[in-house]
Amino acid sequence: MPGPWVWHSISVAENAGLIAVKINSMDSERAYVMELLHDIGRREGFKAVMPYPCRGLLEIKNTNYLAVLF
Template structure:
């Protein structure tokens, strides 16, 4: 089955590269969001906690280009 999202290692690598392009606390924020997503998903029988973690990591990936109003949402 083809996943339309990266595996955990790839997501962590992408997040690290993005943080190198635009350093800031947004990376740590993304890691905290990922943990929250994972913890919530573990309590929901129909959710995949690994997928929730990965998508939490990447939820703000548009910040890699900096903070430019809504542009980071569109680029991400």
């Protein structure tokens, strides 16, 4: 039975694919695969990468990425 990391990766990948469909220059299949694999290696170094989500939020805040969704 898959654990929570597998379900997390699948969920993120599905959402990335949906977002990519809204962006003309983005390949939704590529976005899906990239996000499916985005946490490889994180299990061993989880505490070391905690700032990673914060960097992502700052990037979204400083760009116009959210406007594509709405």
